[in-house]
Amino acid sequence: MKKSFHIVGMGRVGQTFAAVLPKSGRWKWAAAVSRKNKPGVLADYSANMIVPRIQDLPPADAVLIATPDNVLKNTAAQVAQLPWLANETLVMHFSGAKTICVLDEVVKCGATVGSLHPVFAFADVEKSIRELAGNLCALEAADAEGMTKLHELAEAAGLRAFEISSQQKARYHAALSAASNFSVTLAAFAQDLLAPLHFSDELVRELVSGLMRQSVDNLAELPPLSALTGPIVRGDDSTVEGHLSVMDEAERQKYRIWAAATLDLARPRLGSGQINALEKVLNLSDGKAH
Template identity: 90%
Template structure:
């Protein structure tokens, strides 16, 4: 017998799970709470399932909260008013930063809570629906029973699950944010450095993304120190000097921050003379930027 689920919030994450979970044959979408009557690419199949308020939700086996983090507590308070919540009801959020403590009001009503964070960039709904399966997801729960329910939900979405404690949630999310967000910022900086060359946007993107893609591929098979290439890990201070000489002061400051971090990573592959020469170019003394 299929289990029923609701989704609160029909953004990219909500739409993706509304489409993916029913494909397993084990779950069916009962209702979706959305401020919009036309929730994106799923408008046709959701036409009769949209409800405007949480109070309008009928009983279901699970409630999936796919709203922004800063309103999760408010959503939990509204859910706590539902008269049909029971221990068998699973209530989860998708946040990678917030812990299950944000759902405490639901716990007081006796429901089971958890967190399922897909390690996936939901940039486009249709692409996410096609490509979500096979990716990792982090599961957080207070007990074994709740964790078992989360594993079942992850399996239905064809996600590869691993467990994480509430105490480590913020550090976990910080690491993923660095990997995802900072790489985009770094790509933007690299493309900005190319601007004076008057390349087309398409060529600039291909130059930067092509090398970044190769580096990411290397990182999938090697530790960062082994995957590192370029003038810093080669100890080539003359090339680094040439880099900073053609930059304006704002560019130079950004470059030095990234270069100093790269030098820290590369130290074990360099001799003391190479390290001192690079530190001089980058204005580093006693491990600090000047």
Template identity: 40%
Template sequence: MQTLTVVGMGRLGRSLARLAVMSGEYCLLDVMGRRPQPLREAREFVGAGRLVGEMRQLAAADLYLLAVPDAAIAPCARGLALAGVAPAGSVAFHASGVGDAQLLQPLAEQGVLTASLHPAFSFADPQRAVEGFAGTLCALEGDEEACRRLEGFARALGGRPFRLAPGGKAAYHAGLSVASNFLVVLTAMARQLTAQAGVPPELAQPLLGGLMRQTLDNALELGPYDALTGPILRGDIGTVERHLAVLGDAGLAAAYRALGRQVVALAGDRLQEPARQRLLALLC
């Protein structure tokens, strides 16, 4: 059985610690946090681990999860390196979506294997997270041996590990942000326009929801190229002109133009000249 220490017992830290204990494959040695009362509550939730307040008190472990906010990862790694408790050959990793293993460089310089493991999952509530984690995709990058060992860790928790290309962490996280945050913004934009058109608020959700769900299903199943429809793909200059004429909000108009240019690019050779050039001129 491998040993695990978790530094930072927020929602993600306590969720992964609990899953590790439940797996029966990991012995949780130490749990560390800044505030005593939340740390005790986390320890009670996890059901294992010795409460530790300082880095130098940590026992030697096989795995160290630095489950701290992104801005604290590098300072935490420096503190752990200064404490000198992590043995060479152990694995230290963090769970940031955008940061990579380079944040743990002080530990790597001491022979600790470093990596990042990002579960594509919301840890809003630890109990719900533990219950629903099975099948979660977990992105790995960093030292090859560290990633190999973390593949086993992710599988033990019920996750599905996969590797990112070297240097790909920021692009990976940008992709998730576009898929999640920007979809919400697009919904808000569409609701603003339907309200402008006089659509009753109680009808906005069924009107937009059905179309958005169908379109998203098509894009995921058929691929974006084959799922694309609409006036820009058809080269319908007049419709695009009328759209632009009613976009009084400057931010809304700028977003429409920017996304419209992406539609032109995605349309590829299905959009014929001179319609392509006329559309690009309209959308600039």
């Protein structure tokens, strides 16, 4: 018999799971809380109920909270008001930063709680629906029963699950945010450096994303120090000096920050003379860029 689930918050994550979970044949989407009557790419799911308020949700086996982190606690408090919550009901959120502590009000009602954080960049709903399966996800639960229910959900979504404790959550999410968000910021910086060359947008994106993709592929096989390439790890201070000479002051400030961090990584592969030369070019003092 299929289990039913509700989704609270129909952004990109909510829409993706609303579409993916029923494909397993083990779950059916019962209802969703959304300010929109027909959210995004799920406009064809007219048979499913879209309600404006959490208190309008009918009984279900699971409530999946896909709201922004800042409103999770308030959302959980509203879910806790549902009269039909029971020990068998799973209430979970998708946040990688917040722990299950934000669901404490739900715990008081006797429901089982947990979190499932997909290690995936939900930039586009249709693409996410196609490509979510096969990716990793972190599971956090208060007890074995909750963890079992989360593993069932992860399997239904085609995700490869690993377990994490509440104490590990903040550092875990900081690391993933750095990998995902900072790489996009760095790509934007690289693209901005190319702007004066008046290349086409398509060429600029291909130049930057292509090289970044190669570096990421290398990181899948090698540790960062071995995967690192370029003038800094080669000790080519004259090349770095040439880079700085064609930048404006705002660009130089950003470049020096990234270069200083790269030099810290590259130190084991460099001689003391190379390190000193690079530090001089980058105007480093006590390991900090100025």
